[in-house]
Amino acid sequence: MMLKAPRLIDFDNKRAYFRSRIRQQHEQHLSGPLRISVRRAYVLEDSYNQLRMRPTQDLRGRLNVQFQGEEGIDAGGLTREWYQLLSRVVFDKGALLFTTVGNNVTFQPNPNSVYQTEHLSYFKFVGRVVAKALFDGQLLDVYFTRSFYKHILDVKVTYHDIEAVDPDYYKNLKWMLENDVSDIPDLTFSMDADEEKHILYEKTQVTDYELKPGGRNIRVTEETKHEYVDLVADHILTNAIRPQINSFLAGFNELVPKELISIFNDKELELLISGLPEIDLDDLKASTEYTGYTSASSVIQWFWEVVKGFNKEDMARLLQFVTGTSKVPLEGFKALQGISGPQKFQIHKAYGAPERLPSAHTCFNQLDLPEYTSSEQLQERLLLAIHEASEGFGFG
Incomplete structure (x- = not known):
């Protein structure tokens, strides 16, 4: 079993x-x-x-x-x-x-x-x-x-895993998947040196890289763009x-x-x-910023009430879901880091259907929380998200 x-x-x-x-x-x-x-x-x-x-x-x-x-x-x-x-x-x-x-x-x-x-x-x-x-x-x-x-x-890595490494590059790939790429003439199955360099390589001399044999001369089309994105993810996160x-x-x-x-x-x-982290909920709460909500909003009040009832494992999962890791900074949550330096825990109002799952952007320590209609609905959606929401969940 x-x-x-x-x-x-x-x-x-x-x-x-x-x-x-x-x-x-x-x-x-x-x-x-x-x-x-x-x-x-x-x-x-x-x-x-x-x-x-x-x-x-x-x-x-x-x-x-x-x-x-x-x-x-x-x-x-x-x-x-x-x-x-x-x-x-x-x-x-x-x-x-x-x-x-x-x-x-x-x-x-x-x-x-x-x-x-x-x-x-x-x-x-x-x-x-x-x-x-x-x-x-x-x-x-x-x-x-x-x-x-x-x-x-x-387990196979996917292009979603690039977001934690380089959110801008991830956005470009996501844009490609959601839009028509037929009119981009110079998009081929290759990566140029500058493209690679700014993602992972900093000081290395990198030459252009073909994602498949003859890739420099093969255009990416609507039909092949998913293959292109998969090969890019493989190259950056695995082959390199x-x-x-x-x-x-x-x-x-x-x-x-x-x-x-x-x-x-x-x-x-x-x-x-x-190991399971020791999470000081009062410290986390004191180091949280809100966009679209305030600390007095009923959804935010429910959120902290629900999280207060979490066991240690679910607290760790919540931290992983929002920040990408269960690590608590030594100096407390005020020292939380984002992709470009210190970045507090963020809760943003997510617009759209209220039954949507919460989603997260780990590079910004950001939780996108829909305006749920009850504490029970928030609890059920949040638990489902932190337990089940892996690739692609809530990326809409």
Whole structure:
């Protein structure tokens, strides 16, 4: 049942099932402790050198960390600290391995990592570390882009995933799908260097790229525009970082099999890796701006009343739905980031049919909320949106 219809099962049950399967795997392959000794100042290099060549079997052993020059005996606390320290260094921009996109909070492989020697070996190591954290039930303070979670789950990315990376480019693609493109003569199955560069590549020398063989000479027509948009999404979110993705997955799937992780969706995978966030509702409310409504509008009053009744999981889903991630800024919601800097939580009035679902623009931390006629209707529509609204829901 779990593997056939994972959408019908709540996150807690999926997580319990995942843990029990991991434990089973552990008991079948009992291993001695996995001991590593690292220097704090070189935690990435030391950990990489000691773990990258270890056989998969060893990685199933209980991790025992020692920081060189310190007395501490690892009863679990040092392991937790090691995961924290290591993830901070791995995802630091100086390491060149990952880069933040969109709201500067979520990470994906850096296409420029090729400038780092052994970069693919490092990605395999990072895949092992993330899987080991899941295997050990440890949480990481790391938040990936939606599209990268999809790669881990082997789920196809779509052009909707580009919105979180570059909302203007996403709007252009969306416009193409909604309008007649017959009169655009120079639109071909290729991307020019400038187009690519401003989306992901910043400092890289990029040449024009053909989206299919001979693409530079093939015009995009009304009949083929959906294929064009799909190929653009594939290129930007997948092909440009394909070697890094493959290496990460080679390390990750050694410990966590593909069929086991696939019971989760991309939002649940984030909660599994990073944990359920502590959300201070009063802080969120104090840091919210309204357009078309005021804090005294009945819809807004109902909204906060409904959200107050949410459990931790639904609070996390709401945050993911509106901001694209369940990460709460260290300084509180006043420090929430959008695509172009600080951007508070936004609630905008959505015009049109009142039975429409709420929709969101994660790059602006914006929730578009229709003017519902009752608190019950708002609750039902909002819950449906945060649980079911994936690609294309409410994008009308």
